[in-house]
Amino acid sequence: MFFASDNTGPVHPRVMEALAEANSGYAMGYGADALMDRVRDRIREVFEAPDAAVYLVATGTAANSLALATLANPWDTIFCTPVAHIQEDECNAPEFYSGGAKLTLVGADDKMTSRTLRAAIEGEETRGVHGPQRGPVSITQVTERGSVYTLEELRELTAVANDFDLPVHLDGARFANALVALGCSPAEMTWQASVNAVSFGGTKNGLMGAEAVVFFDPAQGWEFELRRKRGAHLFSKHRYLSAQMEAYLADGLWLEMAEQANANCTRLAVGLRDAGAEFLNVPQANMIFAALPRRVHQRLKAEGAMYYLQGGPLETGDGDEPLGCRLVCDWSISADLIDRFVELAKS
Amino acid sequence: MFFASDNTGPVHPRVMEALAEANSGYAMGYGADALMDRVRDRIREVFEAPDAAVYLVATGTAANSLALATLANPWDTIFCTPVAHIQEDECNAPEFYSGGAKLTLVGADDKMTSRTLRAAIEGEETRGVHGPQRGPVSITQVTERGSVYTLEELRELTAVANDFDLPVHLDGARFANALVALGCSPAEMTWQASVNAVSFGGTKNGLMGAEAVVFFDPAQGWEFELRRKRGAHLFSKHRYLSAQMEAYLADGLWLEMAEQANANCTRLAVGLRDAGAEFLNVPQANMIFAALPRRVHQRLKAEGAMYYLQGGPLETGDGDEPLGCRLVCDWSISADLIDRFVELAKS
């Protein structure tokens, strides 16, 4: 019963097969492999963006930090929510890669609104050279609390950014989960909604460690390439990144896995609702933030369930008191395990 | 006939098997996988260093830059040769990771001597706060020109560093190739020779993308961990780095591959010597720097041989004029291909 994260599960067998297949003969390194040419074409096709600059890195933090550093100046501030991965979980990597840019926190939730975003941007009056300059807006889709922006919401946010001539970055660590939740196209969720650069995640959705970064303005590509190399994120044996991404996009595997992950999450949510869980917000993709009585958590943990608690110790306190937790489903978790978890939660 | 680099060949089948084996069930991320515990123990054993701090990253540039940043202050200068990978091939990654340290180039060759190193260090009189402060010495073993320092030479260099209280980093991208060339133990080539931190390469020797960084003073570990995370080099699905390294060190696979690579290189060198090649220096590990007549290169390239030329265009000029090249052998290149290359060089 592993609900700790969507990075604790296995790599999809078809991805492993692709790696095995790529492991034959010789290939030029550093992105000059023939597989990468195919991946680039495929991603341009998927995004309906024939000129996009496309790159691969191995971690989501690298994708985010390098993309933001390309969009931001060191004297800028980047707009994101207080729970953004770039704010909370990257150990100052965005500050490091950007050469010292600041992060301005928008609103108090996992989702920005056009109102909170506008207020935050206006709050950063630039006052000439004295304050930080207004920099990129970074939107996480699926958010770090499992919510999904509608296309309408996305467009409202990017409209605000456009009002101030600010570039927009989409942290798509769970891009596929959002896409299948919305039932829209990659183009609609990105450049057609005025997004300039995307971290297109794969690692949380069945890959071993591969993320694409896509710039819809190819003029930003060369700077990104230099930043990637300088950041030590250019792989010599690059074909093994390419192979993962090629398998991911072949025959809709990426969507299939995301659909499965979201479906698993729905099954779990429905079960937990029946078990009396209180939800922090409506699960829309593959993550649940909910509260269960402390004694329920104790029982689940005793049975070996793996997931993160939020907001208090497990051991002490009233057994009936609700205690928050985060539950994440990937494509691989079986219905049986979900059902067993739910049974334990109910009993 | 692929002699372009030791990162163009395939991953060893046993490493692929280990990846497949690791791809089962769930594992905690970010280095908390059980495999990593085994890898840590194994590397401590290999280095006879029971307290060493051991980490994995995916690229050699990450290993070097993060290790050096941990050893250096931003106002220091790092001592290395003019052909050091950290100077020539990392797009200022050491400067980036160290927060702006300088590199001082020692001597004019691929090997430092105690004399050139001492002269360089003394040349950086610190003059109080005005000049850069003296920082770590970084030694590449095998050097970027295919030479191997003897243990005696290494100890002479580190003795100079010790005289100035400077820490020593070993760039061991080809650590195994040096080890089998010297026939010594990892301990002898590192901490017993006063080396403080090692980039212990695997990618150029049959892995997919995995390098260890070893600090013999474990007190330096925590800073490295923070730097690795901040640099976006901590893998969420870390088990796939661990699995590579575990297979590498199991049953002597790493030494076996290095021996094969060096033997392949010797076979090629002997053949080329007979073909009249002039050697820039004596090949001691798995790289050859030699000159052949331009027309020989033209013939080899026409037959599809892949390798780097040095010092001039292939197309124009006197066909008899010697033209430099770099030839690198990994474990996988077959005797047949080597012999065919030599035949073409001779004819």
Next chain:
Amino acid sequence: MFFASDNTGPVHPRVMEALAEANSGYAMGYGADALMDRVRDRIREVFEAPDAAVYLVATGTAANSLALATLANPWDTIFCTPVAHIQEDECNAPEFYSGGAKLTLVGADDKMTSRTLRAAIEGEETRGVHGPQRGPVSITQVTERGSVYTLEELRELTAVANDFDLPVHLDGARFANALVALGCSPAEMTWQASVNAVSFGGTKNGLMGAEAVVFFDPAQGWEFELRRKRGAHLFSKHRYLSAQMEAYLADGLWLEMAEQANANCTRLAVGLRDAGAEFLNVPQANMIFAALPRRVHQRLKAEGAMYYLQGGPLETGDGDEPLGCRLVCDWSISADLIDRFVELAKS
């Protein structure tokens, strides 16, 4: 009627005399001048800190950024208020000098409380390497909104910092104004209250451009010296910084000027109260944040008064509507000008 800032007034004549006096003959550069020896001794005496490390720089932003960079690691977050000068008015200098540290904003006011500080620090659960690490607490005294922490309040804040083993920086750009407001000693307001490093301002209180940085642990001095030089803030003709600071501290000039500035502010506040101004908070040092009807501002501006408005345009809108402003008094503003300003505000 210049109330725009305490950096718009003239340098005190006794400081100008000291500069003229210092301008004779030759003096070693870069802080090795004999004047600096006297300044160092005098500051140690003033702070009752015989071992303190003492340095001079020319700008307050340099003092803050260099001091914080010495106390913080690049992966740390620095705790300060949302209106802190280091957050709002230094164009990311703290991020730049620290190599990419983050700033975590404490509370919603110009003053932290032990409660808001503790909540902010606890909010930055470090979660191992994932989040930023907890770093220094930076307290501004006088605050950027003209408030003064009592000694009790200061000690409560530093007690929280101590609970988490975090160092404390005091941004004392208006140190003297706070000191005379509290009627305490420099030692009481700093190291006796567990402050580790102080930006001891002079520029806003009658100097041309000189600030001291004081570390109560002299072991931090050498790193600061290297950071100062590397930041290009070490003056070759250092004697002209020393001369300013020596005159500042001679015969109580610094306290005399601060008392005058605070008294000027009180005279202005009393007058404005009678004129019906609404105060954002009680003026405690030399700054007033208050609201006056828009038409009053229009009249004042028409008469050439110089100061900053806050929160809206002057030109349009209801003339009776209150509009915020900031008014700053230095030592030099005359009672006549203050009275004239008040008269205009009343009429």
Next chain:
Amino acid sequence: MFFASDNTGPVHPRVMEALAEANSGYAMGYGADALMDRVRDRIREVFEAPDAAVYLVATGTAANSLALATLANPWDTIFCTPVAHIQEDECNAPEFYSGGAKLTLVGADDKMTSRTLRAAIEGEETRGVHGPQRGPVSITQVTERGSVYTLEELRELTAVANDFDLPVHLDGARFANALVALGCSPAEMTWQASVNAVSFGGTKNGLMGAEAVVFFDPAQGWEFELRRKRGAHLFSKHRYLSAQMEAYLADGLWLEMAEQANANCTRLAVGLRDAGAEFLNVPQANMIFAALPRRVHQRLKAEGAMYYLQGGPLETGDGDEPLGCRLVCDWSISADLIDRFVELAKS
């Protein structure tokens, strides 16, 4: 007898008068003072560059580092000589301000030649993203060894830079000394010779602490302004920088002081030649690098002469052995003191 540096002498009385004059009434801060408007106009006039962007900072290292950071990318390498101030005497400030750019050392002397510069640039083959990218060329005029490039030499160097589309920075810490040595115009020595940005020194030539930075392409101004503020080099009481620079350029004071300094140097050089000194190179501006017997140095030092020795200890060794030294003249040193120094050297 102070020949240690041109930053050990006093500020010129007319500059002190200008400071006193500026010290009246109120002035807007941060470069918005009326004096700065006049300085900007005057510098544009002096350089015959009506569109130039002009800024003031207080130290030469700030001028150099901020100018170079504006011209260079973090992944670039900056070309300079091995004795360049930016290489030897700025404690990695250029690396810090540029975000980690490298410095490539050109030739082995204090003067680059078109041949050594071209070789250095070509040596930095960029090899795609692997090596550092070619960045600005920084030329010091007067060099750090007291030589002056002819206009012809300057133009040859900038022609090489132009061949590779690289921007050119002139470190003019002793700009005036070079100008009077060459008898040319500021325009001839800068933009007419394809120089893009100049550190226009004043501190070493009679000012208290003021340097201008001039960009001939005004489009580079805004980035510089942000870098200056972020680097904590924007003065709040800016009028005292402006006043210095205004006095400097009024009535040819700057040229008068430089002529005097160079004349003092010539008088000293002639005297020392007669005393048997061996010159490292021909003194062309206000610095002498020469060797005298050790016993002569001992006599001079015993009489209180202040200057730097180069290449060995004073106390021990053969009294007849020549020992190098650096002697710098500013405008203020008297003929009597020079003559007394020479007499001591002869006797």
